Amino acid sequence: MSIADRYMEKNKKNRNTMLTQLFIIFSVMFLIPFTNNYFLNWIFILSMIYSILSLSWFFMDEFGGRVNLGIAIPFGLSAYITSITYLMSNLWVSLIFGWMISTACTTLFFYLLYRIDRVSFVFITFISCILLWIVSHSVVVKVDGFIYGGEEGFSLSSTSILSLYTTSFVFLSSISIVLAMFSFSHMSLPFKAFRDDEKSARSVGIKVERLKLLITLITSCIASLSGILYALLFSHTSPEMFSIHISIFPFIVSILSRNSIPRIILASFLLVALSDYMNSALPNSYLLLYAIILILSPKLANFRVSSAILRWRISDG
């Protein structure tokens, strides 16, 4: 029996459990549109979009060993490029163009940042995200004599709630199932080896540069997709898409979910629902909840050991 077969055999039970959990979650999601409740559908779409964003973060953390506090960069960039292109062309062209350009740019950016150490990576991604947030307030485009953008942002075509629900559902289910299968397959082993120790991975012949490129490409691709879905849901793109709370959302989810894919989806749903409830009671009060979770994150990590936080503790000695 080869190493790959033994690995597959050992993880078969865990993989099946995870797939069963995902099946239950997606069965519930599948039934929501039949309720004909607009608000419920809307909140589920938003949660699915945030789940997709959190999964992109999870991929870089779990297989690339990097805590990315700049995940709002592909999220916001894709929405911005799509909205700007939409001013000059039709929706489909702008969607594909926005997604591709954003994926390409952020892949290159994150790939170049892989050359620096893990701690600096966190800082630089975070600072870059805030810089984009500041700059995005000044992005204006003049088309046919009219000026668009600035603090107001850009408009996008409105999409029916059912088609957006179906699209988000298809993307979330396929991404999470593929990631779940990948996590337990032997193909994830080189990624995990690279994540834990880059030098050792290099020494056993793993093509590290190729892995880095793959990790950044997949992360950027998924995060850009979630940004476009978000812009379509609100039919609007604003500088807030680069804001701090978008960047820290997946980090908070990882603290609550212990980096398990079904838990990531559930934690995203819980946070979105709770944020919406708190927001209706007192506007923006949900950010206080985020702040408290961030402050307590090292303590929470004692109970919920996400791989990223575990690595902080290891690096701390």
Add this chain to the structure above:
Amino acid sequence: MIATPIAYLIYSSIFLSIFSISVSLNFRISKFLNLAHASAYTFGAYLAYYTLSNNINILIGYIVTFLLSACLGVVLFAVVIKLGKNLLQATIISLGYSIALEEVLRITHPTGYYLIISQSPFTPEIREILSAILLLSILLILAILYKSSVGIKMKFTEDDRFLAEIYGVNTERFAFYAVISTFAVLSTLGFITSSSYAISPTIGWNPLVTSILISGFTSLFRLTGFSHFVTVVLITFIYSTVMYLVI
């Protein structure tokens, strides 16, 4: 005075120098990137708004701002010491603290922006002079500290905190003073400059990010002690000039 481009350049350089020195001092002594500096600055601006809108004596408002922000610095330091075990954890805690402060301000002030230009006694000229005095005071205090016996310990802490602790330097005490003093300085800066813009909870992020970039660039020179902070000021002036010429 503010009308001339050169005066504007000098003023923005002084403003950014104070911010960059605070960010740099905190990072070098306390060994974490204090993202709560953004909200310390905002906090000072909001207290200026309170002082002026309630017709409180400006000097009393200033002293209250200084003391309250120092208290907020003490709370942050206590949380960081209790929960943050390394640079990354401490930085994340400071980010949470910053967001918490901003959100408290946002929740308690439903209006998005506040303008206190007409009420403020800080005319552009007074603002420039006060900021210049603040910068010179900071540099003077740092120069005195680094010339004294405390300076050796501070340099040691900057260079290698672990080694400094082995040799009996109370690095925690230095970290405490660095956190509260930088917090108080930035709140004071927010108080002084509050009349130059519309006050909102996120005003601190723009100068903070610029200051982090300036501090990061200055750290490439691998200087320690007072010379590092003088270099921070020089680089801030170069940065402001370049930005002025470009924009």
